Amino acid sequence: MSASNGTIRIGLVGIGKIARDQHLPVIGASPDYTLTAVASREGRYEGVPNYRTLAEMLAGQGDLDAVALCQPPQVRFSAALAAIEAGRHVFLEKPPGATLAEVGILIEAARARGVSLFASWHSRYAPGVEPARHWLSGRRIRSVAIAWMEDVRHWHPNQAWIWQAGGMGVFDPGINALSIATHILPPFFLTGATLSVPENRQAPIAADLHFTDADGTAIEAVFDWRQTGPQTWDIRVDTEDGLLVLSKGGSVLTIDGSEQPLPPEAEYRGLYDRFAALVRSGTSDVDLNPLIHVADAFLRGERRTVEAFTD
Amino acid sequence: MSASNGTIRIGLVGIGKIARDQHLPVIGASPDYTLTAVASREGRYEGVPNYRTLAEMLAGQGDLDAVALCQPPQVRFSAALAAIEAGRHVFLEKPPGATLAEVGILIEAARARGVSLFASWHSRYAPGVEPARHWLSGRRIRSVAIAWMEDVRHWHPNQAWIWQAGGMGVFDPGINALSIATHILPPFFLTGATLSVPENRQAPIAADLHFTDADGTAIEAVFDWRQTGPQTWDIRVDTEDGLLVLSKGGSVLTIDGSEQPLPPEAEYRGLYDRFAALVRSGTSDVDLNPLIHVADAFLRGERRTVEAFTD
Numbered sequence: 091m092s093a094s095n096g097t098i099r100i101g102l103v104g105i106g107k108i109a110r111d112q113h114l115p116v117i118g119a120s121p122d123y124t125l126t127a128v129a130s131r132e133g134r135y136e137g138v139p140n141y142r143t144l145a146e147m148l149a150g151q152g153d154l155d156a157v158a159l160c161q162p163p164q165v166r167f168s169a170a171l172a173a174i175e176a177g178r179h180v181f182l183e184k185p186p187g188a189t190l191a192e193v194g195i196l197i198e199a200a201r202a203r204g205v206s207l208f209a210s211w212h213s214r215y216a217p218g219v220e221p222a223r224h225w226l227s228g229r230r231i232r233s234v235a236i237a238w239m240e241d242v243r244h245w246h247p248n249q250a251w252i253w254q255a256g257g258m259g260v261f262d263p264g265i266n267a268l269s270i271a272t273h274i275l276p277p278f279f280l281t282g283a284t285l286s287v288p289e290n291r292q293a294p295i296a297a298d299l300h301f302t303d304a305d306g307t308a309i310e311a312v313f314d315w316r317q318t319g320p321q322t323w324d325i326r327v328d329t330e331d332g333l334l335v336l337s338k339g340g341s342v343l344t345i346d347g348s349e350q351p352l353p354p355e356a357e358y359r360g361l362y363d364r365f366a367a368l369v370r371s372g373t374s375d376v377d378l379n380p381l382i383h384v385a386d387a388f389l390r391g392e393r394r395t396v397e398a399f400t401d
Numbered sequence: 402m403s404a405s406n407g408t409i410r411i412g413l414v415g416i417g418k419i420a421r422d423q424h425l426p427v428i429g430a431s432p433d434y435t436l437t438a439v440a441s442r443e444g445r446y447e448g449v450p451n452y453r454t455l456a457e458m459l460a461g462q463g464d465l466d467a468v469a470l471c472q473p474p475q476v477r478f479s480a481a482l483a484a485i486e487a488g489r490h491v492f493l494e495k496p497p498g499a500t501l502a503e504v505g506i507l508i509e510a511a512r513a514r515g516v517s518l519f520a521s522w523h524s525r526y527a528p529g530v531e532p533a534r535h536w537l538s539g540r541r542i543r544s545v546a547i548a549w550m551e552d553v554r555h556w557h558p559n560q561a562w563i564w565q566a567g568g569m570g571v572f573d574p575g576i577n578a579l580s581i582a583t584h585i586l587p588p589f590f591l592t593g594a595t596l597s598v599p600e601n602r603q604a605p606i607a608a609d610l611h612f613t614d615a616d617g618t619a620i621e622a623v624f625d626w627r628q629t630g631p632q633t634w635d636i637r638v639d640t641e642d643g644l645l646v647l648s649k650g651g652s653v654l655t656i657d658g659s660e661q662p663l664p665p666e667a668e669y670r671g672l673y674d675r676f677a678a679l680v681r682s683g684t685s686d687v688d689l690n691p692l693i694h695v696a697d698a699f700l701r702g703e704r705r706t707v708e709a710f711t712d
Contacts, residue, residue, distance in 0.1 A: 167590070171615060189697040190501075191590035191690070195615055198588065255593075255703035277509070279478070279502035282566075292703055304482060304506055379502070385696035386500040392566035392603055393704075 098179075098369055099126040099153055103144050103169060104160035105133025108183065112212075112358040113158055120359070122366035127151045144169045148176045155179060156206075156369060163188045164256060167196070170207075174199045179206040179369045181361075185265055185381050188256050197376050206368040208361075209376040211269035215360030216340025217352040222327075223274040225345065230330040234275065234309040238267040239322040242295070242315035248401045252293065259293025261384045263323075264313035269380040270325060270340055271309070278303040280383060283391030288399035295399055299387055409490075409680055410437040410464055414455050414480060415471035416444025419494065423523075423669040424469055431670070433677035438462045455480050459487045466490060467517075467680060474499045475567060478507070481518075485510045490517040490680045492672075496576055496692050499567050508687050517679040519672075520687040522580035526671030527651025528663040533638075534585040536645060536656065543639040545586065545612075545620040549578040550633040553606070553626035559712045563604065570604025572695045574634075575624035579691040581636060581651055582620070589614040591694060594702030599710035606710055610698055 100123050102113055114135065117123045127150070129141040141147040148154065156179035159169050163185050173180050174196065186209035187193040193209065200207035213219070240263060251257050258265070271278075278301045285294040295316060301309035323339035332346040343350040368375055411434045413424055425446065428434045438450045440458040445451055452458040459465065467490035470480055474496050484491050485507065497520035498504040504520065511518035524530070551574060562568050569576070582589075589612045596605040606627060612620035634650035643657040654661040679686055 187590075189591050189701055190693045191588070191697055194690075194693070195588050195590060199615070256701040258700075277502070277506050279498075279506060280500050304510070379505075382501045382505070382696075385693075385700045386502055388699040389569075389696045390500055390567040 095124070097124040098122055098366060099124050099151075099155045100158060101125075101127040101129065101147050101151060101154050101156070102135075102158045102160065103129045103147070105130035105135055106160060109133070109160045113160060116358040116362050117158075120362050120366075122362065126154055144172060148173065148178070156181065156365075159183060162251065164251070167192045170196050171199055174203050174205055174207065177203060177205060179208075179365075181208045181365045182210060184209070184211050184269065185258075185384075186376060186378070187381070190378060190381060190385055193376065193378060193381070197374065200374055204372070206365070206372065207374040207376055208365045208368050209378070210361045210365070211266075211273075211377070211380060212357045212361055213266040213269050213340055214273050215357040215364075216270070217355055218336050218343035218350070219270055219273060219340045221350060221352065222334060222336050222340075222343055225334060226274055226327060226329065231275070231307050232328040232330065233307060234271070234328070235326045236267050236271060236309070236311035237322045237324045238264050239312065239314040239317035241318050241321065242399075243401060253288075253291040253399070255292045257293045258384060259287075259291070260296055260313045260315045261294070261387070263315075264297065264311070265380050265384055266339065267311065267313070267323070267325065268383045270336065271311075272377070272379040272383070274325075274336075275309070275327070276303050276305075277379075278307070278309050280386045280390055283387045285387065285391045285393050286396045287393050288397065289395050290398040290400075294393075295396065297387060297391070299391075301383075406435070408435040409433055409677060410435050410462075410466045411469060412436075412438040412440065412458050412462060412465050412467075413446075413469045413471065414440045414458070416441035416446055417471060420444070420471045424471060427669040427673050428469075431673050431677075433673065437465055455483060459484065459489070467492065467676075470494060473562065475562070478503045481507050482510055485514050485516055485518065488514060488516060490519075490676075492519045492676050493521060495520070495522050495580065496569075496695075497687060497689070498692070501689060501692060501696055504687065504689060504692070508685065511685055515683070517676070517683065518685040518687055519676045519679050520689075521672045521676070522577075522584075522688070522691060523668045523672055524577040524580050524651055525584050526668040526675075527581070528666055529647050529654035529661070530581055530584060530651045532661060532663065533645060533647050533651075533654055537585055537638060537640065541641040542586070542618050543641065544618060545582070545639070546637045547578050547582060547620070547622035548633050548635045549575050550623065550625040550628035552629050552632065553710075554712060564599075564602040564710070566603045568604045569695060570598075570602070571607055571624045571626045572605070572698070574626075575608065575622070576691050576695055577650065578622065578624070578634070578636065579694045581647065582622075583688070583690040583694070585636075585647075586620070586638070587614050587616075588690075589618070589620050591697045591701055594698045596698065596702040596704050597707045598704050599708065600706050601709040601711075605704075606707065608698060608702070610702075612694075
């Protein structure tokens, strides 16, 4: 299925900040897509049919090829399954689910129905990530230090759900670091962790994570939501050939202190290019590893109670 | 590789209670294996060479085909990787690792080295499980209730590690229930959970788990380590064709109250038969689903503090 001009007819579900800031402008500018409809309980978007629910959109738009799901992970499973079972390709915002098991069910459903499922990790499309992966490939790594430290009051003001069970707390941004690390490093696993949980919350405000790989490399990560002033989103990889630093969330790359030339930021354009390629080749791309590391940290991490957090 | 009589030469690592009660008698009685050596820091076993470590056993027994690893999950990864890299087939006691990510690395290492990796779930070989799976296949399930309730002081007296971060607490027995449920039911996932954690421990003493599947079936599980008196290891599956009850950990099966005839208990014989078949066919069997559900419960579950536990 595709529109007469060869584009992918796409509908978007969940008109929130990320949809307005990223998805809708990128879809509008891409030669691969025609935005055909949107569904949202509260948001509105001019120029295309608006529906209240995905079910109404699927019923009303019989020629829709694909849907992009921008709702929170807690409600994403039933929408994704409904879209897959209706024969639509599915683009999932990160993380792909509130649990690992539900994503496994989606993978199998997409395979059975013959549609493409894309679990997107936008940080992997930051401009420095692919050059970093390429430079590290085949090089001997001595150690890795990840620091993902930001001010939760600035980035997630009054978001109660993010502090509740399943909201993941500081792993909401931290999973972006893990999505980059799992893309540029050999496979690694958690050997220990400390999760700092405010006494009035369920989810951690900070985490110290210790990983290693098959060669015993030390990979240390610090996630912290209590960082005021300058914000830190850095991955430092010490190799036998020099020190690689990905900073500002992957948008700056230095090797031994020398800043590398990079293309401009285009994370969501990269994601939508990838999704179009998946749809056209009839394949899926669901890498669970970032979410596996988060689940492993909750499974194996030691919890310590820290002072109450109030917005 | 195999012995001149066609058996699999196997070495066992970790001479603890489970090795003495189950592994060693079953290996001794099986026509498929020759017990070639054991490795243990403290235990001894008569009649075969004894080594202190796996590394010494691998160095000393060049014709070993396979190893069975019976150490706690916290130390199993490096042993499993060393055995795989030395070209030996590997049998893992449950759970297959302390994290999901490390098991992924073992799967890939076994594939690359061309050896068989078996992540064993002994409860799946309880006599009622395969008949239950067969009876449920294709039947319409209305609801499922799992109750796994036992006295931790009886089964795990003074085992400090089981209460520490990564020790999994009540999920140590609970994962047996999940290994059966994932084997006899269609795929399901967690929608919510409450983990009850003693104020002086890291791991839960009880858990209430809510799962569902693609059809919205209610699957409820209660794990509790505070059960004195009669112990409960039951899975009740209400179907449109009647009520199936697997009780006593899978050793008793009733359908609408009528007890079904079953073969005698032979869980570990079943596991070793399976491992021999995997080795001879050059395949692996690593089902991560039981551990995925545990990780999902830690990831998404709400924690509440309950009274201190002392042995």
